[in-house]
Amino acid sequence: MAGPELAISDLQVAVDGKLVLKGLTLTVRGGEVHAVMGPNGTGKSTLAQTIMGHPRYQVTGGSITLDGRDVLAMKTDARARAGLFLAMQYPNEVSGVTTANFLRTALNARRDAKDPVRLKEFRDELDHAMDVLSIDHGFANRYLNEGFSGGEKKRNEILQMLLLKPRIAVLDEIDSGLDIDAVRIVAEGVDASRGPELGLLLITHYQRILNYVTPDRVHIVYDGRVVMSGGPELAETLESRGYEWVREELVPAVEGSPA
């Protein structure tokens, strides 16, 4: 069976009438880890939310396909069931809904109504995933993200990824706001999920998570476009030379070139 393929082509996206993505092209396949890096405000989160179908982002041009299927024609929930996952930078707090109940509902949404996930099977899998992420089992019965610390929310996102087993996962700043131990735990969780049936798109501002999850490809996004792509060494260059280097050296070359 062929692995998944997410193809983003010449994507243009507006937020509140302002163009943020200006023709972004990127393909992620199963087994690959792509890192998308860039300074704040260049469109990284816009890319993540557009892939998932956030109502605030209007696609004005280009396409996104998953295994050739038009993602942009699907509603958010259908995208998720087709195999897309977004670990949010700021996950919502959902009062009154326990993490366990939420996850079970999400799993059952992927199954035949007559064949819901068995409770024992679900609990075992949940307990196992919680152990991988060093999450206290008591979290399953807490209301989703309510009163969670920043680190707990991020771990909860990865927990959901481990249970829902997406084919393409986009992790939006999964490392931001975490101390180094938490980054390591989250990264180990991400690493544990790697395999030919999962393609990962890691959106990050910092290089540090890439010490734990080595990317196959690194893309630098600036002003709504990919301005440079390369191997893992590109992240190291970026780390040592900083984003000023992107601004000074890469952007004039791009902006100066004919569209």
Added chain:
Amino acid sequence: MSRPELLTLPDEPTLLADRRRAARELYEALPVPTRPRTPLKARRLEAIPYREPASANPNEVPAALRSAPESAGHVVLSNGHVVSCEMKEPARRAGVKLLSLADAAQQEANLIAKHLGSLVAADTDRYTAANAAFWRDGVLLVVPRGVALAEPVTIVHWVGAAAAGIFPRTLIVADADSSIAVVETYLGDPADSHRVLVSATTEVVAGPASHVSVSALQQLPPGAEAFLRRRGRAQHDARIDWATAEFGAALSVAGHHTDLAESGASTTSHTVTFGSAAQHFDYDAEVVHIGPHTTSDMRARGVMSGRSRSIFTGLSEIRQGARRTDARQKEETLMLSPDARADAIPSLLIDDNDVFAAHAASAGPVDELALYYLASRGIPRADAIDLLVRGFLGPVVERIALPAVQDRIWQAIESKLQEERGRGTL
């Protein structure tokens, strides 16, 4: 003479018959009540022939409702008449009395004379007066001093297909140091949309250090116009816990009122409302702190869909001398439709200065960002709203101490959600 003869019970004691006649005079004199946000006149309640006494039709009551295995005692009323009244051995042995009000009028004449109508006054409004004038039956529950029943007493009020007016009364007298839970359910065939006026009263006399828990689930059929008045009086160190759920009827003007009459008395109340289509709920939750060191905690959560309308008026009154009291209330509404409307009106009336009192009210639509988050995990919109509704009502339902009542309320929420799905509003 244009007015029909007022029906009394067979051999009704003179005192009761006199009160009934007085209530009848009040009823005739009182206008259709004016409620600021509930235009009662426009509902043409007087077009319902409710003065004609409904007779019992026990065969209409579904078999599943006729017994309640996990009850200390179970009473079934059909159209306001007791058709069965059973009490289990432990309660009987402990000296608990569970009687139809018609029987109690004879057998417990003094108790009835003393307490019936002592809390819900006949002159409250026209439909309370109608209840005091036209009642045929009801329930008397007496719990002796020091008796604690582990299981609740359950009362089913079934509204039948031919009834026009139903006027049951419940009187609970808990003696000192006793403990009792009562669960009243008001229901009928959900497919029966004929108009019927239901005016019911429940009175709770909570003796010193007693603990009375009253739950009331209103799941009346869609043609019902209901007036449900409940009032309790808590003596020294007594506690009254209310759990009320408003799900059925076309109109429900309901409420509960607690007098914390003496020091150390306390009350909690949890109200869950789920309105759909054109349902109209007008609920009053009131507590009056009279004694010092009394506490009250009132919480309500409602979900409103379709063109439904709810008014929740919470009142915490602290009288002079009720020092060191603690009064809290919180009302929240989740709006599932832009055409639904909810007013939460919390108020505090404070006449002592050594007190703690707090109130809060809020109403808002379903959080679209939360829906997006749930959708991003593959949960379809209808299921996500379902999850959010349960999540919204859960914290109040789960504070209700009786697991059996929690289950009943969850079932009622479940059927409302099914209804909403059927209408395509989710």
